[in-house]
Amino acid sequence: MSKNQKKISEKTIERLSAYRRYLKDLLKKGKDRVYSHELSQIVSGTAAQVRRDLMEVGCNGCSSKGYEISLLIEEISKLLDCSDKQNIALIGVGNLGRALLGYFSGSRDNFDIVAAFDSDPGKSGRIICGRRCYDMEQLPAMLGELKINTAILAVPAESAEKVAQTLIESGIKAILNFAPRHITTGSGVFIETLDMTSALEKAIYFSRKNTQQRKST
Amino acid sequence: MSKNQKKISEKTIERLSAYRRYLKDLLKKGKDRVYSHELSQIVSGTAAQVRRDLMEVGCNGCSSKGYEISLLIEEISKLLDCSDKQNIALIGVGNLGRALLGYFSGSRDNFDIVAAFDSDPGKSGRIICGRRCYDMEQLPAMLGELKINTAILAVPAESAEKVAQTLIESGIKAILNFAPRHITTGSGVFIETLDMTSALEKAIYFSRKNTQQRKST
């Protein structure tokens, strides 16, 4: 019962998220069915890969007619989303943090950044992009109070590990880290580091090699 | 001659970039040698993986003493960097674009954002974060003039594909795309899409499954 599905790969989860976003677009445009080969284009994969991904959410496809978009969205959401809207915390309201706050706050229906934290007294206490910014001392209490278990980390690299440690001790379960620092954790906390500098240097590197296009997500 | 190494994987390139950044830190702190198991921690891999990565740049390791940091930085740079500093363009000077501009401009010695472009007349013509912002009409000419072959794309999703097409036609060789849209290209242009929303939804998903930590880059 607790083990209905064994394990879905990270790559698949990422693609499912991308599929869903695209499917919502399609739905808005009035489409109601979609084929795997159409979906495959938005992640530069093959149709077979899409079908395999969709198998993980319980196949809803129908031969010849493809997948029903609204049903697919529903099924993907059932897998990805929690029953209730997830509260997210943002740590570090600098240049990047503000951009993220403006981008993610309020616009989604499955999650929301409900609180921001910064060590700078000039920021905490204020309301930024419509969200209250708290002092770091209030972090442990607020995480519990707001039932936050995922955090976005956008503090300078030097502070990243220390802040991450605080987050983990406060019971956070996953961190999306933008600082160019690897976060180590003995516990079962999920850490995803988005390293923009490496990504850019990779792009620069491959701008010189004439590779075929690849990649996704 | 032209085919000195067959092919280095994207993952390896990303890690090499991360190693180098860390190695520069270590050097600044006065260290001069490093072991593979030390490097392995910053990408949450194994020591063997690090050694394998470093083999790609031509092994410089020495039994028992590890790798000489300055030499390693040199060798990685020889692989990753071009002989001359790479000029980068930023397209879309919105909330995210400005953060990126502030972050990447001027601080690196192997690349620099030398020009920004935006379709908004209120932005083009001005100087933002110390960089001139041009009108989109000037894009093709400027890319050639400044010898730019890598671009950062930070425009709204709706415009992303069209702008990417323009970039490719103007001769760009690689794009780091922040818009939540897959860019397709028949040509050999390298496209790297950083999808923050998928990354966040992935983090949220795994905050509920108690996985061991994984991932890097």
Add this chain to the structure above:
DNA sequence: CTAAAGTTGTGAAATATTGCACAGCGTGAT
């Protein structure tokens, strides 16, 4: 000088991920 400890370089095994190819099914045409 010899042994012990610790590290590199790397073939080979183990995993993870992707792509192929085809059986089976629904649909629409005849």
Add this chain to the structure above:
DNA sequence: ATCACGCTGTGCAATATTTCACAACTTTAG
């Protein structure tokens, strides 16, 4: 009713990536 067509679901092959494991080498201790 039958058939051709196009798409799904999936076993299996093909790749890609990571990890294991060990010989060879360097340094240090005795």
